[in-house]
Amino acid sequence: MTIRVLVADDQDIVRTGLTMILDAQPDIEVIGQAVNGREAVALAQRHRPDVCLFDIRMPEMDGIEATRRLAGPGVEDPLAVVVITTFDLDEYVHGALKAGARGFLLKDAGPALLSQAIHAAAAGDALIAPAVTGRLLAAFANARTGTNAAEPLESLTRREEDIVITVARGRTNSEIAEELHISLSTVKTHVTSVMNKLGVRNRVEIAMWAYESDRIPR
Template identity: 45%
Template sequence: MIRVLLADDQALIRAGFRALIEHTDDIVVVGEATDGEQAVSLATTTRPDIVLMDIRMPGVDGLEATRRIADSQHLAGVRVLILTTFESDDYIYEALRSGASGFVVKDTEPAELVQAVRIVAAGDALLSPSVTRRLIADIAAKGRPNTAATAYRIDRLTGRERQVLALVGRGHSNDEIAGNLFLSPLTAKTHVSRIMTKLAVRDRAQLVVIAYETGLVTVGSAHHPPNP
């Protein structure tokens, strides 16, 4: 059973999400928060699998709450799925860098929202093409791959692991990585897990950020195979 905490200051939105989730067989709502402070507190006491987190909340906003959850060793297994009104929300990129596993637009179709929860609960990143494009553009504008490479210590990775990280950065699933590199899906999954351990990150969303910030993946290279 996937345990979900709802964090949104609008009661109608929370009620809508709760009604939707209650019609599923594998997801349950374990609490509701009206601001970021309460979201962190309830996450600590209820230990949900997923926090559906609105960015724009009074007091402690969703961005800061996401950062606190990501930084807490006690909440290491809790993933944050960002809720936003528009895909162009200025804080999405920072939320991903703060530890969010992805985002979903509030007017997403009900079936897609439920699927989003399942995807993030399974440990996968959830990034729409529009957000990925903005992510790439923002990182490209900074132009500091050497500094980022040192900061993230990607020198700890083997050549194969760098190939895998580059493919993760381009949005490939484990099955797609396996096909590209002629590996079994289990071996591809093992590589991804080892990379996350070596780079001390929580999930694939942060690997996407690292792949671009370190220059393993560059703008315009999304369809090119990674170098060995």
């Protein structure tokens, strides 16, 4: 199955380079390119790609606002968005995750990690650049001053607690299955159950909850 990707970046050389890297993958096809966030949103709504790859700093509308319009709270049938940027700044990551991004990468991540992020987003997983994952998730949680993690709607089972911890550490479904010695379908079932019990929309929010509730040391 081919993963259809929309690429948005205002720099021609970067946009072209990302497109060449992705098109070189046997199961990825770039179906459109945009030079700003407004055009990206319009193309995404028209073509419904499997994954959107957005730069953060773009004219007319930045990548965070574009992400919010396509994947943010209240969006029906949200799209999968991976945000990519040159700048390792906490506020960018916070904004992207709150806007509904399913992945966050730095532009020096390399072709292998870029491909992995696209595959993860298409499969419903979340991938954040390993170089920034722990620090940024913890900083995101700490930024919510004066609030405590909401109690689950229903108590988590011991296995679901394991799932929460592995998700918070950035593991994909396949990696969780291998680490916990369970089937891939069982992992997906547990992840869905955890999201329902926590009242969250995606794996990134599971990770946020894990840090807020001190499941993961800060």
